[in-house]
Amino acid sequence: MSQPPGQPRLSPQFCFSFGTLRDFLRLSRSSIDDSITQNLNALVTPARTGFDPSSTSKRTPRSFAEPIDPEACQSFKEKVLFPSWKARAEVLSYCGIVATSPDPDDPEATILELEKQRDRERIVDERLDPYSGRFFPREARTQSLALLMRQERAVENIVRSRTWDVIQGRCGTSSQSWQDAMSNWEAAQKLNKGDGNPTSS
Structure with a gap:
């Protein structure tokens, strides 16, 4: 299964290096979203009965892809997909702020x-x-960055919608939107992080 690139160190220099910024977004999308079918296929457990030679005489329509175990799907979403989306969202959000801030440098x-x-x-x-x-x-370079962020946010929404459609089709999950699923995951992440922290009085 493909692994997304690690989270870059966020700084104004990173945002203004348009080539580096685009490369991070492109690599992250290509390793997870653009290859979502291959990533999901990798979750299918091989048959325990072994290869049946007679299976080659029957043509199976491609649309009837083998269903994936719901737990494997959920694990993929929580450990691979959503963290990848979150990393890109943080980059887009941070660079969006940089684009609207004063730029003395x-x-x-x-x-x-x-x-x-x-x-x-x-x-x-x-x-x-x-x-x-x-x-x-x-x-000014902030104006160019702002334009790039608008374009990349639009691309991100299209990519996520397409990826989510494939996941819904293969995993047979609920009709929950990707926005709701992502929000629920982020809320769960915050709760888990808060478990070990002492409550402030």
Whole structure:
């Protein structure tokens, strides 16, 4: 069974390294969600009776995939799928906050400020030059990150819905949505973590 990449160390530098950020999301999705059918097939217990040669003379429709033991399904969701989703959600949430925060370390901040200054000093006369009113400043890296986060959140929702449909079909679980299942798992995780902690007075 595929293993997702480990949780990256979250920092603004990680978020602004768009290639690294995209690679983490892509690898995590490809190892778990994009290969969900193979991951679920790996949960099917091999037959104890051994190979039956006559089985090759019958064609079994692909749609009748062998059902998976509910406990194996639940274990896969709790130990592999949901932690993978949570890791990606934390990255998207953290980088979303970075995208809306001040960015004093932007290496192009001085260039952006110079461009704005030049724009204020420009003489705009569209009668003499119809293009003189146009100004296309370069984007700050926070704006580029915000756009990337919007795109990745949309992709994440599509990927999760598709993965959940496959799991529902193979595991024969309830009609619970992935959002509810994930919320229940996160709530259970918080309760389990809280078990050993002394209650504050």
